[in-house]
Amino acid sequence: xALEAGTQAPDFSLHTTPDQSVALRDxxxxxxxxxxxxxxxxxxxxxxxxxxxxxxxxxxxxxxxLLGLSVDGVWCHLAFAKDRKLRFPLLSDFEPxxxxxxxxxxxxxxxxxxERALFVIDKEGIIRWSHVSPxxxxxxAEGILEALEGMEKVKR
Amino acid sequence: xxxxxxxxGPRDHVQGSRNAPIRLVEYGDYECxxxxxxxxxxKALQEALGHDLLFAWRNFPLSQVHPHALRAAAAAEAAGxxxxxxxxxxxxxxxxxxxxxxxxxxxxxLLGLDVERFARDLDSDEVAERVRxxxxxxxxxxxxxxxxxxxxxxxxxxxxxPDAFLEFLRDLLTEPxxxxxx
Numbered sequence: 338x339a340l341e342a343g344t345q346a347p348d349f350s351l352h353t354t355p356d357q358s359v360a361l362r363d364x365x366x367x368x369x370x371x372x373x374x375x376x377x378x379x380x381x382x383x384x385x386x387x388x389x390x391x392x393x394x395x396x397x398x399x400x401x402x403l404l405g406l407s408v409d410g411v412w413c414h415l416a417f418a419k420d421r422k423l424r425f426p427l428l429s430d431f432e433p434x435x436x437x438x439x440x441x442x443x444x445x446x447x448x449x450x451x452e453r454a455l456f457v458i459d460k461e462g463i464i465r466w467s468h469v470s471p472x473x474x475x476x477x478a479e480g481i482l483e484a485l486e487g488m489e490k491v492k493r
Numbered sequence: 494x495x496x497x498x499x500x501x502g503p504r505d506h507v508q509g510s511r512n513a514p515i516r517l518v519e520y521g522d523y524e525c526x527x528x529x530x531x532x533x534x535x536k537a538l539q540e541a542l543g544h545d546l547l548f549a550w551r552n553f554p555l556s557q558v559h560p561h562a563l564r565a566a567a568a569a570e571a572a573g574x575x576x577x578x579x580x581x582x583x584x585x586x587x588x589x590x591x592x593x594x595x596x597x598x599x600x601x602x603l604l605g606l607d608v609e610r611f612a613r614d615l616d617s618d619e620v621a622e623r624v625r626x627x628x629x630x631x632x633x634x635x636x637x638x639x640x641x642x643x644x645x646x647x648x649x650x651x652x653x654x655p656d657a658f659l660e661f662l663r664d665l666l667t668e669p670x671x672x673x674x675x
Contacts, residue, residue: 381638384555385638388555388632388637421558424557477636479632479634
């Protein structure tokens with residue numbers, strides 16, 4: 338089961354390039370969107386991530402940063418991000434493989450990849466919205482935008 | 494379920510009758526090769542379904558993947574300001590591999606547009622905002638790539654291979670209208 342709203346988001350520190358890591362705690366004080374996806378290069382997630390990359394200005398207007406996570410290695414991520422001109426970091430949940438996906442309850446053991454799952458995390462590191470897509474269905478961004486806007490309203 | 498937001502309105506570029514029983518909306522990108530394929534399929538659907546089909550286009554340029562997509566979308570909108578949206582739409586899809594500014598201006602000329610005005614509109618905030626508004630409406634509606642189709646206000650996740658798509662749409666004609674639909 339994917340972690341649900343109200344749960345403390347498990348911390349992680351993962352490589353985004355061979356010599357750079359990104360940790361959840363780096364984002365304290367900011368909102369964060371985590372998008373877990375099964376694999377670089379597969380056609381479905383490619384479009385999904387391209388759409389999110391286009392929407393980065395909207396996410397930022399709502400106070401959120403965006404991270405992508407899959408079990409692919411950093412070199413694969415670098416080539417993929419460059420090819421698709423993605424403007425947000427891709428994190429490598431590679432060693433131990435799928436550990437972070439497991440902590441968030443979105444690891445698919447049989448296939449050895451993560452679910453296509455979304456988490457919106459608030460400034461205090463609490464999950465405020467999560468969503469797991471059915472296999473082969475590519476989620477849009479409407480759930481993320483609604484979750485972030487809902488948080489805005491709560492604050493005002 | 495991902496409903497189309499906002500629903501079809503007077504602002505939309507449409508082909509066919511607004512009272513048609515099947516209302517098909519495509520969110521697309523003029524530089525996307527899949528949209529190029531979908532362009533031919535939509536033409537075939539329009540031929541097969543005639544007056545039963547309304548087709549509308551909304552812009553969803555993936556500008557980071559397709560460097561000319563944003564300008565091409567603006568070109569169609571700028572042509573639209575001279576009431577020639579669909580002519581430019583077709584022109585762009587017929588020449589997907591030539592969407593740089595020099596070509597866009599040449600297409601405007603070929604279509605007999607006021608080219609000076611077209612060039613101004615191409616760079617205008619009005620047109621840029623229109624394209625961005627389409628894009629954001631797509632993001633709100635659950636568009637998850639290009640092309641994404643909406644049929645009678647709901648995202649269509651089925652196959653858009655010509656035979657399967659036509660069959661799905663034809664079946665709608667024989668179903669009794671659902672009580673929720675206006």
